[in-house]
Amino acid sequence: MAPEPGRLCGSSSTSIRDESAGAPLRAVLYAGTVERVFRTAIRLRWLPRHVLLIVLVTTLSLLGRWQWDVSESQRGGLQNLLYAFQWWFMAAMVIYGWARLLHDAAHPKAPAATNTIPVPTASGSDGERWTRRRSTSELIDAQLATGDSASAAAGESDDELAAYNDYLARLNQRAERAH
Amino acid sequence: MLNTPLGRYRLLAYIVGTFLIVLFFVGIPLQAWAHNDFVAKYIGILHGFLYLVYLVACLELVLRFRLHVVRFLLMAAAGFVPFLSFVMERKTTSYLQAREHRLQSTPVAASAPTD
Numbered sequence: 167m168a169p170e171p172g173r174l175c176g177s178s179s180t181s182i183r184d185e186s187a188g189a190p191l192r193a194v195l196y197a198g199t200v201e202r203v204f205r206t207a208i209r210l211r212w213l214p215r216h217v218l219l220i221v222l223v224t225t226l227s228l229l230g231r232w233q234w235d236v237s238e239s240q241r242g243g244l245q246n247l248l249y250a251f252q253w254w255f256m257a258a259m260v261i262y263g264w265a266r267l268l269h270d271a272a273h274p275k276a277p278a279a280t281n282t283i284p285v286p287t288a289s290g291s292d293g294e295r296w297t298r299r300r301s302t303s304e305l306i307d308a309q310l311a312t313g314d315s316a317s318a319a320a321g322e323s324d325d326e327l328a329a330y331n332d333y334l335a336r337l338n339q340r341a342e343r344a345h
Numbered sequence: 346m347l348n349t350p351l352g353r354y355r356l357l358a359y360i361v362g363t364f365l366i367v368l369f370f371v372g373i374p375l376q377a378w379a380h381n382d383f384v385a386k387y388i389g390i391l392h393g394f395l396y397l398v399y400l401v402a403c404l405e406l407v408l409r410f411r412l413h414v415v416r417f418l419l420m421a422a423a424g425f426v427p428f429l430s431f432v433m434e435r436k437t438t439s440y441l442q443a444r445e446h447r448l449q450s451t452p453v454a455a456s457a458p459t460d
Contacts, residue, residue, distance in 0.1 A: 245390065255397055259404060266408050 199272075206272040209342065219264045226257035350406045351441060355434055357399040358423065362430035364392045369427045396424045410441060 206212065230253030237246035346352040372385035400421060407417045416437065423430035 245386075248390065248393070252393060252397055256400070259400065263404055263408060270408070 202272040203268060207268055212268070212271075215264065215267070219260060222260045223257045226253050226260065230254040230257070350402070350409050351438065354399075354402045354406045354420075355438060357395070357402045358420075358430045358434040361392065361395050361399045361424050362428070362434075364388060364395060365425065365427050365430070368392055399424050406437075410444075412437075 207216070230250045233242075233246045233250035233253060236242040237244070237250060346356055368385065368388045372388050375381040375383075376385040403417060403420045406412065407414075407420070419429075420433050420437065423433040
Protein backbone atom coordinates (compact mmCIF):
# COMPACT_ATOMS: atom_id res chain seq x y z
CA MET A 167 0.00 0.00 0.00
CA ALA A 168 1.37 3.38 -0.99
CA PRO A 169 1.96 5.68 1.95
CA GLU A 170 -0.47 8.53 2.15
CA PRO A 171 0.84 12.04 2.57
CA GLY A 172 -1.00 12.35 5.84
CA ARG A 173 0.78 9.31 7.23
CA LEU A 174 4.21 10.68 6.48
CA CYS A 175 3.87 13.87 8.42
CA GLY A 176 2.15 11.96 11.20
CA SER A 177 -0.78 14.31 11.50
CA SER A 178 -3.48 11.78 10.63
CA SER A 179 -5.04 9.82 13.42
CA THR A 180 -3.07 6.62 13.98
CA SER A 181 -5.56 3.90 14.74
CA ILE A 182 -4.04 0.94 16.55
CA ARG A 183 -6.56 -1.55 15.15
CA ASP A 184 -6.67 -0.47 11.51
CA GLU A 185 -5.26 -3.45 9.59
CA SER A 186 -8.41 -4.43 7.67
CA ALA A 187 -8.57 -1.64 5.13
CA GLY A 188 -11.58 -2.77 3.11
CA ALA A 189 -13.97 -4.02 5.80
CA PRO A 190 -16.51 -1.67 7.32
CA LEU A 191 -15.09 -0.28 10.53
CA ARG A 192 -18.28 -0.80 12.52
CA ALA A 193 -18.43 -4.50 11.69
CA VAL A 194 -14.80 -4.95 12.72
CA LEU A 195 -15.36 -3.17 16.03
CA TYR A 196 -18.50 -5.19 16.73
CA ALA A 197 -16.79 -8.53 16.04
CA GLY A 198 -13.95 -7.48 18.32
CA THR A 199 -16.41 -6.56 21.06
CA VAL A 200 -18.13 -9.94 21.06
CA GLU A 201 -14.81 -11.74 21.04
CA ARG A 202 -13.37 -9.68 23.88
CA VAL A 203 -16.44 -10.13 26.04
CA PHE A 204 -16.45 -13.87 25.35
CA ARG A 205 -12.75 -14.17 26.13
CA THR A 206 -13.29 -12.37 29.42
CA ALA A 207 -16.31 -14.49 30.29
CA ILE A 208 -14.58 -17.84 29.84
CA ARG A 209 -11.72 -16.95 32.18
CA LEU A 210 -11.62 -19.09 35.30
CA ARG A 211 -11.91 -16.16 37.69
CA TRP A 212 -15.30 -15.33 36.19
CA LEU A 213 -16.74 -18.78 36.95
CA PRO A 214 -17.88 -17.88 40.52
CA ARG A 215 -19.64 -14.80 39.16
CA HIS A 216 -21.50 -16.85 36.57
CA VAL A 217 -22.54 -19.33 39.26
CA LEU A 218 -23.63 -16.48 41.52
CA LEU A 219 -25.63 -14.97 38.65
CA ILE A 220 -27.51 -18.21 38.01
CA VAL A 221 -28.16 -18.87 41.71
CA LEU A 222 -29.36 -15.32 42.43
CA VAL A 223 -31.54 -15.00 39.33
CA THR A 224 -33.12 -18.40 39.98
CA THR A 225 -33.76 -17.62 43.64
CA LEU A 226 -35.19 -14.16 43.00
CA SER A 227 -37.38 -15.40 40.16
CA LEU A 228 -38.78 -18.19 42.32
CA LEU A 229 -39.43 -15.73 45.16
CA GLY A 230 -41.35 -13.57 42.69
CA ARG A 231 -43.27 -16.61 41.50
CA TRP A 232 -44.12 -17.45 45.11
CA GLN A 233 -45.53 -13.99 45.77
CA TRP A 234 -47.42 -14.15 42.45
CA ASP A 235 -49.07 -17.37 43.60
CA VAL A 236 -49.86 -15.85 47.02
CA SER A 237 -51.47 -12.84 45.34
CA GLU A 238 -53.82 -15.14 43.45
CA SER A 239 -54.76 -17.14 46.54
CA GLN A 240 -57.48 -16.27 49.05
CA ARG A 241 -55.27 -14.53 51.64
CA GLY A 242 -53.23 -12.59 49.10
CA GLY A 243 -53.88 -9.29 47.40
CA LEU A 244 -52.47 -6.39 45.50
CA GLN A 245 -49.56 -6.03 47.93
CA ASN A 246 -48.30 -9.54 47.11
CA LEU A 247 -48.60 -8.80 43.40
CA LEU A 248 -46.38 -5.73 43.90
CA TYR A 249 -43.92 -7.85 45.90
CA ALA A 250 -43.74 -10.30 43.00
CA PHE A 251 -42.76 -7.55 40.58
CA GLN A 252 -40.22 -6.24 43.08
CA TRP A 253 -38.51 -9.64 43.27
CA TRP A 254 -38.37 -9.87 39.49
CA PHE A 255 -37.00 -6.35 39.31
CA MET A 256 -34.19 -7.38 41.67
CA ALA A 257 -33.41 -10.35 39.40
CA ALA A 258 -33.15 -7.94 36.47
CA MET A 259 -30.79 -5.76 38.53
CA VAL A 260 -28.52 -8.74 39.15
CA ILE A 261 -28.36 -9.42 35.40
CA TYR A 262 -27.62 -5.76 34.72
CA GLY A 263 -24.78 -5.68 37.25
CA TRP A 264 -23.28 -8.87 35.86
CA ALA A 265 -23.43 -7.59 32.28
CA ARG A 266 -21.97 -4.24 33.27
CA LEU A 267 -19.07 -5.84 35.15
CA LEU A 268 -18.38 -8.16 32.21
CA HIS A 269 -18.49 -5.32 29.71
CA ASP A 270 -16.18 -3.11 31.77
CA ALA A 271 -13.73 -5.97 32.33
CA ALA A 272 -13.61 -6.62 28.59
CA HIS A 273 -13.23 -2.92 27.73
CA PRO A 274 -10.80 -1.37 30.22
CA LYS A 275 -10.89 1.97 28.44
CA ALA A 276 -14.67 2.24 28.23
CA PRO A 277 -16.07 5.67 29.15
CA ALA A 278 -17.89 4.24 32.15
CA ALA A 279 -14.59 3.42 33.83
CA THR A 280 -13.19 6.92 33.43
CA ASN A 281 -14.98 9.45 35.50
CA THR A 282 -14.49 12.08 38.16
CA ILE A 283 -12.27 9.55 39.82
CA PRO A 284 -10.33 8.74 36.69
CA VAL A 285 -8.91 5.24 36.61
CA PRO A 286 -9.24 2.17 38.81
CA THR A 287 -5.64 1.89 39.94
CA ALA A 288 -3.97 0.09 42.78
CA SER A 289 -4.26 3.12 45.02
CA GLY A 290 -7.76 3.81 43.82
CA SER A 291 -9.33 0.49 44.73
CA ASP A 292 -11.60 0.12 47.69
CA GLY A 293 -8.86 -1.72 49.49
CA GLU A 294 -8.09 -0.13 52.83
CA ARG A 295 -10.93 -1.58 54.83
CA TRP A 296 -11.77 -4.66 52.79
CA THR A 297 -8.71 -5.79 50.95
CA ARG A 298 -9.08 -7.13 47.45
CA ARG A 299 -6.34 -8.60 45.35
CA ARG A 300 -5.84 -6.70 42.11
CA SER A 301 -4.78 -8.76 39.12
CA THR A 302 -1.86 -7.93 36.91
CA SER A 303 -4.10 -7.40 33.91
CA GLU A 304 -6.08 -4.80 35.82
CA LEU A 305 -2.89 -2.91 36.61
CA ILE A 306 -1.85 -3.07 32.97
CA ASP A 307 -5.32 -1.88 32.04
CA ALA A 308 -4.84 1.04 34.39
CA GLN A 309 -1.50 1.88 32.81
CA LEU A 310 -3.09 1.71 29.38
CA ALA A 311 -5.96 3.92 30.40
CA THR A 312 -3.65 6.59 31.79
CA GLY A 313 -2.33 7.23 28.33
CA ASP A 314 0.74 5.07 27.87
CA SER A 315 -0.66 3.76 24.60
CA ALA A 316 -1.65 7.26 23.50
CA SER A 317 1.85 8.61 24.05
CA ALA A 318 3.27 5.61 22.21
CA ALA A 319 0.99 6.16 19.25
CA ALA A 320 1.59 9.89 19.08
CA GLY A 321 4.75 10.37 17.06
CA GLU A 322 6.29 7.00 16.33
CA SER A 323 6.32 4.84 13.23
CA ASP A 324 3.93 1.95 12.62
CA ASP A 325 6.70 -0.63 13.19
CA GLU A 326 7.33 0.64 16.67
CA LEU A 327 3.61 0.77 17.28
CA ALA A 328 3.22 -2.87 16.17
CA ALA A 329 6.12 -3.90 18.41
CA TYR A 330 4.51 -2.08 21.31
CA ASN A 331 1.18 -3.77 20.64
CA ASP A 332 2.91 -7.17 20.54
CA TYR A 333 4.54 -6.37 23.85
CA LEU A 334 1.19 -5.45 25.37
CA ALA A 335 -0.40 -8.63 24.00
CA ARG A 336 2.38 -10.73 25.54
CA LEU A 337 1.95 -8.95 28.86
CA ASN A 338 -1.76 -9.65 28.72
CA GLN A 339 -1.23 -13.33 27.91
CA ARG A 340 1.19 -13.70 30.77
CA ALA A 341 -1.25 -12.02 33.13
CA GLU A 342 -4.03 -14.31 32.00
CA ARG A 343 -1.89 -17.40 32.44
CA ALA A 344 -1.07 -16.30 35.97
CA HIS A 345 -4.69 -16.79 37.03
CA MET B 346 -27.21 16.77 43.91
CA LEU B 347 -28.86 14.51 41.33
CA ASN B 348 -26.13 14.99 38.73
CA THR B 349 -23.66 12.44 40.06
CA PRO B 350 -24.05 8.83 41.23
CA LEU B 351 -22.80 9.87 44.65
CA GLY B 352 -25.38 12.65 44.88
CA ARG B 353 -28.23 10.35 43.89
CA TYR B 354 -27.08 7.75 46.38
CA ARG B 355 -26.83 10.29 49.19
CA LEU B 356 -30.27 11.76 48.55
CA LEU B 357 -31.92 8.33 48.44
CA ALA B 358 -30.02 7.20 51.55
CA TYR B 359 -31.53 10.13 53.47
CA ILE B 360 -35.04 9.54 52.13
CA VAL B 361 -35.01 5.77 52.71
CA GLY B 362 -33.45 6.22 56.16
CA THR B 363 -36.16 8.69 57.15
CA PHE B 364 -38.96 6.43 55.90
CA LEU B 365 -37.44 3.49 57.74
CA ILE B 366 -37.32 5.42 61.02
CA VAL B 367 -40.96 6.46 60.60
CA LEU B 368 -41.86 2.85 59.84
CA PHE B 369 -39.96 1.45 62.81
CA PHE B 370 -40.73 4.03 65.48
CA VAL B 371 -44.24 5.12 64.46
CA GLY B 372 -45.75 2.42 62.26
CA ILE B 373 -44.73 -0.70 64.15
CA PRO B 374 -45.68 0.60 67.65
CA LEU B 375 -49.07 1.75 66.31
CA GLN B 376 -49.63 -1.66 64.76
CA ALA B 377 -48.52 -3.55 67.84
CA TRP B 378 -50.18 -1.56 70.63
CA ALA B 379 -52.89 0.58 69.05
CA HIS B 380 -53.86 -2.01 66.42
CA ASN B 381 -53.73 0.68 63.78
CA ASP B 382 -52.33 -0.80 60.57
CA PHE B 383 -52.57 2.30 58.42
CA VAL B 384 -49.07 3.78 58.87
CA ALA B 385 -47.27 0.45 58.86
CA LYS B 386 -49.02 -0.72 55.70
CA TYR B 387 -48.70 2.33 53.47
CA ILE B 388 -45.31 3.53 54.68
CA GLY B 389 -44.22 -0.09 54.29
CA ILE B 390 -45.26 -0.24 50.63
CA LEU B 391 -43.71 3.16 49.95
CA HIS B 392 -40.49 2.11 51.65
CA GLY B 393 -40.46 -1.08 49.61
CA PHE B 394 -40.45 0.81 46.34
CA LEU B 395 -38.04 3.49 47.52
CA TYR B 396 -35.71 0.71 48.65
CA LEU B 397 -35.56 -0.62 45.10
CA VAL B 398 -34.71 2.82 43.75
CA TYR B 399 -32.10 3.13 46.50
CA LEU B 400 -30.64 -0.25 45.48
CA VAL B 401 -30.35 0.95 41.89
CA ALA B 402 -28.50 4.06 43.08
CA CYS B 403 -26.19 1.90 45.23
CA LEU B 404 -25.50 -0.45 42.32
CA GLU B 405 -24.72 2.45 40.02
CA LEU B 406 -22.29 3.93 42.56
CA VAL B 407 -20.61 0.60 43.26
CA LEU B 408 -20.18 -0.28 39.59
CA ARG B 409 -18.99 3.17 38.61
CA PHE B 410 -16.35 3.50 41.31
CA ARG B 411 -15.55 -0.20 41.67
CA LEU B 412 -16.35 -0.32 45.36
CA HIS B 413 -15.93 -3.49 47.36
CA VAL B 414 -18.77 -5.99 47.48
CA VAL B 415 -18.81 -5.84 51.32
CA ARG B 416 -19.47 -2.12 51.07
CA PHE B 417 -22.32 -2.83 48.65
CA LEU B 418 -23.84 -5.40 51.02
CA LEU B 419 -23.62 -2.93 53.92
CA MET B 420 -25.21 -0.24 51.76
CA ALA B 421 -27.99 -2.64 50.81
CA ALA B 422 -28.48 -3.63 54.47
CA ALA B 423 -28.66 0.06 55.38
CA GLY B 424 -32.01 0.15 53.59
CA PHE B 425 -33.68 -2.03 56.22
CA VAL B 426 -31.61 -1.49 59.38
CA PRO B 427 -32.67 1.74 61.15
CA PHE B 428 -30.04 4.52 61.29
CA LEU B 429 -27.48 2.46 59.37
CA SER B 430 -28.17 4.34 56.12
CA PHE B 431 -27.00 7.62 57.68
CA VAL B 432 -23.80 5.98 58.95
CA MET B 433 -23.05 4.31 55.62
CA GLU B 434 -23.81 7.52 53.71
CA ARG B 435 -21.22 9.38 55.80
CA LYS B 436 -18.63 6.61 55.51
CA THR B 437 -18.99 6.13 51.75
CA THR B 438 -18.99 9.84 50.99
CA SER B 439 -15.88 10.51 53.06
CA TYR B 440 -14.19 7.44 51.55
CA LEU B 441 -14.84 8.57 47.98
CA GLN B 442 -13.81 12.14 48.72
CA ALA B 443 -10.55 10.97 50.32
CA ARG B 444 -9.88 8.67 47.37
CA GLU B 445 -10.46 11.41 44.83
CA HIS B 446 -8.23 13.78 46.78
CA ARG B 447 -5.46 11.17 46.90
CA LEU B 448 -5.73 10.47 43.17
CA GLN B 449 -5.50 14.14 42.35
CA SER B 450 -2.51 14.78 44.58
CA THR B 451 -0.40 11.82 43.38
CA PRO B 452 0.39 10.96 39.75
CA VAL B 453 -1.50 7.86 38.73
CA ALA B 454 1.16 6.28 36.52
CA ALA B 455 3.69 6.21 39.36
CA SER B 456 1.42 4.08 41.54
CA ALA B 457 1.22 1.18 39.08
CA PRO B 458 3.92 -1.42 39.77
CA THR B 459 5.90 -2.89 36.89
CA ASP B 460 5.16 -6.57 37.46
